[in-house]
Amino acid sequence: GQLMARATSDVEVLRMFTGRGFVGLLNIVVLVVSVAAVLLLMNWKLALFSMATFPWLFQTVTRFNATFRPLSLQIQQQLAVLTTVLQENLAGVRIVKAFAREPEQIELFDRQNDALLDLNLKAAQIQRRAMPLMDFISNLTTVIVLWYGGSLVVLHSLTLGELVAFNTYLALLVMPIRRMGFLISMMSRAIASGDRIFEILDAKSEVVDAPDAIPLPPISGHVRFEHVTFRYSGLETVLRDVSFEARPGQMVALLGATGSGKSTIINLIPRFYDVTSGRITVDGYDIRKVKLESLRKQIGIVLQETVLFSGTIRENIAFGRPDADLETVVAAAKAARAHDFITSFPNGYDTIVGERGVTLSGGQKQRIAIARALLLDPRILILDDSTSSVDLETEHLIQQALDVLMKNRTTFVIAQRLSTIRKADLILVLDRGQIVARGKHEELIEESGIYAELYEMQVRAEREAAGAVAAATRAQSESDGRPGPDGHARALGRVTTDGRR
Structure with missing residues (x-):
């Protein structure tokens, strides 16, 4: 305002x-x-x-x-x-x-x-x-x-x-x-x-190109955090001596309680902020010594709060590549499982989405955001895999689209789903700005008490969500005079008590 x-x-x-x-x-x-x-x-x-x-x-x-x-x-x-x-x-x-x-x-x-x-x-x-x-x-x-x-x-x-x-x-x-x-x-x-x-x-941006910055060449997605410490201006330190390495094509899952530093890590990679000390490298290049535009053009971001602009669906998908032709846009939309609902509109890809995408549902906006990231074809991907605000069918479509998006890309994901946590090549457990545990799911479930506790909380949350959906579906079925939804819930592969599908 x-x-x-x-x-x-x-x-x-x-x-x-x-x-x-x-x-x-x-x-x-x-x-x-x-x-x-x-x-x-x-x-x-x-x-x-x-x-x-x-x-x-x-x-x-x-x-x-x-x-x-x-x-x-x-x-x-x-x-x-x-x-x-x-x-x-x-x-x-x-x-x-x-x-x-x-x-x-x-x-x-x-x-x-x-x-x-x-x-x-x-x-x-x-x-x-x-x-x-x-x-x-x-x-x-x-x-x-x-x-x-x-x-x-x-x-x-x-x-x-x-x-x-x-x-x-x-x-x-x-x-x-x-x-x-x-x-x-x-x-x-x-x-x-x-x-x-x-x-x-006259306000000066805190993040600017260095005088001797060079364009970042095409990358493979090798990301290293080397003793990174970060604090916001005038506030306490939010990351303390964070070090880890993500090799090309790996999925890194960030897990931790609210305020543990997950969002700060994903904000530092595209240089929305600069580190207070330490450094972050991409393919060996210190990101503070390369041009911002060349860095950000090779990073795709898909977060839970999807932002669309008041243009057409095609313009929103091609936001990162305005010169993309319709065939390329359609290919990205198909990969993101968005083509079917787009073509159901009278104007198809020329449909006006309205301010902040007001004419679309949450799941539709998220799939358009995934298509936008796919069209950019980034080597590094940052995403939030939460789909709590959508129905089961849409959640399934979004998860399929995310699987396509993450393939052969270095992915940093704020983990909200059990399936994501288990598939991750590297899980980083954060607590008060520090990495307190790292490894794969099988290792951490045995060795880290904090990880086991967080994982159990995720299991419980998904179980409760599945129960609430089943109860709502059963109540709807009874009011319509149809059988209960147990078979349908099983068919959708909902999470069982041990967290497996």
Whole structure:
């Protein structure tokens, strides 16, 4: 919400000033200088007398700008807060409804909206006091010129025609000066918005290409962590002296409790963050010494929270390779077990998925993400094999697609399923940022108490999930007057009490 407000509202305020306000302000400056020069040439005494109010006008403008600019910044910040509240409620509308929190969220929105209204009313009050004063000063200048100029005409020091001409030139400044208050307020808001925009533009990325970085050549997928330690800025250490090796084509399963460091490891491989100490190499290259683009183009990522863009299905699958032809896209979709449901849509691969893939189910989005990774054909793959949010048939299709995706690729997987854990070539058991056990399933189940405990938790979780699905299916069958689902559950190969299929 904060970033969206800066990218929309703040940019629009700055655009309005640079497109119109700046030109208007420049026009006023040029006009004032030109007319002042003409007036000085006509009668320098009367010209200096007419400029007697300019210091007062300048002081008024300066005081107005000093008051209005900080207030404009507060308005833009409060608008960002309101945008955040709106964005969160739109994105989480189902959660809000599920917990019956509509009145509280409406009250929160109204409270933030009222705060924005109060700030805008305060700004209007400042403008209400400043604008009439600027008009009064500009009109006072005309009164001074007529009074002093009239006395000069009476004394025959100035002709009536010269006074009329002088006053006509002076009148050219009246409307610009009146507009100055509006333009100054526009400039104040633009400066405040510009400060917020440049806070983002001037922010330095912590992960950048080294000056001597080289392109990473095509890799085989040999990954090494060498005494890697990592901590987020200002926070405690989340990885401590982590070392392991993944050979080309191996599957490495990361297992551990929440906060043990699994996500940090998979975020370090594509350099979303840089290690605090130690190093990570890919095929012998230190990833900090190769170009980011060349590294990330050879890494595929499929996580549980699938992100799709509001284009067509074809565009989403070809996101990593926009130049891919339809035949290649279809081949990737077939391998990901997504072709059948895509062709069931009236527009097929040209179907618009909507914002964040809202028109697709969770399983459909995940299979499109798998097809996207397959099309990229990476040598290193990072994935989360959790399929807890989909039905049994979709889970089976996704698992088939993942098996195709992982073939002959170095794969790092946050293990959620027993079948994945057992198939892994190397299992890393993490606890509080350290590797406390490593090896294959058969070794760890005998040697590591922590692994045995985590594995038993996975067995229990899958058993309970299978029981819940069976119970729901049995209840549905009984309500429809059909036999129970026991045979169907067995046919689907659900997990038995010892964790085998």
